[in-house]
Amino acid sequence: MPFISLPKPLSNHYIHHNLCFNTNLPKWKTTTTRASSSAAPGVDLNTLQSAIDKKDSSAVKEALNQLNEVGWAKQWSSQPYVSRRTTSTRELTTLGIKNAENLAIPSVRNDAAFLFTVVGTTGFLGVLTGQLPGDWGFFVPYLIGSISLVVLAVGSISPGLLQAAITSFSSVFPDYQERIARHEAAHFLIAYLLGIPILGYSLDIGKEHVNLIDEKIEKLIYSGQLDAKELDRLAVVSMAGLAAEGLTYDKVVGQSADLFTLQRLINRSKPQLSKDQQQNLTRWAVLFSASLLKNNKVIHEALMESMSKKASVLECIQAIEGAA
Structure with a gap:
């Protein structure tokens, strides 16, 4: 899974590789997609495509909000309320996470x-x-x-x-590519459901990641003032890949980068969490993201298929909305 570097001052992008922060953004190839391809009649997706091309987080959010208002992007920010609570390992097992007690142990x-x-x-x-x-x-x-x-x-x-x-x-390993697609599609989908715009992604070996953009969140991270509300949202996105693997496989292979990312976010949050609070945050984030993935299994599978075909970000969004 992806390597993580924290954002630099005055950067315009917040990037996630399972989460990844980097200001040197790759030039993603995009394909202009007309509304008629899969959107409802009269819905124009060109504004969204243009915002993605320009890597403008505010414009991407605004375009998705407008599409939501006209009844197309119904899944966008459909889970805005994220509230942390005390969570036990047993709850993870009950939900369907395999070997929940070993989730935080790096795979060898x-x-x-x-x-x-x-x-x-x-x-x-x-x-x-x-x-x-x-x-x-x-x-x-x-x-x-x-x-x-x-x-x-x-x-x-x-x-x-x-x-x-x-x-x-x-x-x-026979399951390697499928694991990557399942893992990264989970990050992509959960971020989309929580209202965090996606800039790009990669499933290439050694470069697996999903890039997110949110200038407001980036400034909070850089200043070390990430509040509890934003920390909870990012924790859920961070643990999405781990949750996706845990729901399917007996052993989670790609959790190391996710756990490292979450720890970096915790270290830049205020107020500081105790060790017990950090462990509970991790368990709760896995539970919350796993619940969303189970409730949106069809959408997750559709997104996996699109990402495996190296679809553009807009095409992936269309896959999410089309499978809902």
């Missing part, structure tokens, strides 16, 4: 599989090449065996490089 599935493959492969090749005649039977196994040591050294000196290799290797 991909790391273990990568290292096991490297060690196993080099060990097998070392034994095999040990049968070569003469000095070849000594030097070749020695060189092959050193690969594992090099991998461990790289992990110690430059963990980012090793993580990139592990991420690429993870694509061999």
Whole structure:
């Protein structure tokens, strides 16, 4: 899942990768979509498309609000009231979250599989090449065996490089792409339901993220004055991907970046939360987002399909509204 960097002063964009904050925005390819493609007759989506193209958060919100008023963007900001409460692990289990007690424990599935493959492969090749005649039977196994040591050294000196290799290797898992789509579509959908405009997204390996824009929220985060109301909203969006995986799989793989993002948001909020309050916020955010995902399962699946086809942001919004 995506790497997170906090916003810089005077930036115009609030970005989420599971949440991701960055002012160096990619130039997303967009396709101008006419209202006749899937909107109701007489509904013009060109204003919304133009706002997305300009990366103007205020204009995106205004366009969606206007579309909501004329009866098209009915799902936009349809869940404006988010109120934190005390939540237990049992509630998560009752809702359908699998292994709820382990949600906050980072998964080592991909790391273990990568290292096991490297060690196993080099060990097998070392034994095999040990049968070569003469000095070849000594030097070749020695060189092959050193690969594992090099991998461990790289992990110690430059963990980012090793993580990139592990991420690429993870694509061999049959459920990897489906997990990514389910995870990122959950962030996209929950943000949309809570009224936080989406700027872009990516499902590319190592670059998975959903970008959100909200100048007001960004200023609060940068100043370290994120209030409880906005923290709750962002916590729900942050935990959406984790919740989506938890509802489907026995083990959640992509929660590390989400939990890291939530912690960064908590650290920039006022008043500061105690450890118990932070744990409760995490449980509640997972419960709330999981509830929304269960209640909007058809929409979530439709959005997953659109994102998997690399649809534009506007096309994804159309998929949400069309599946409602």
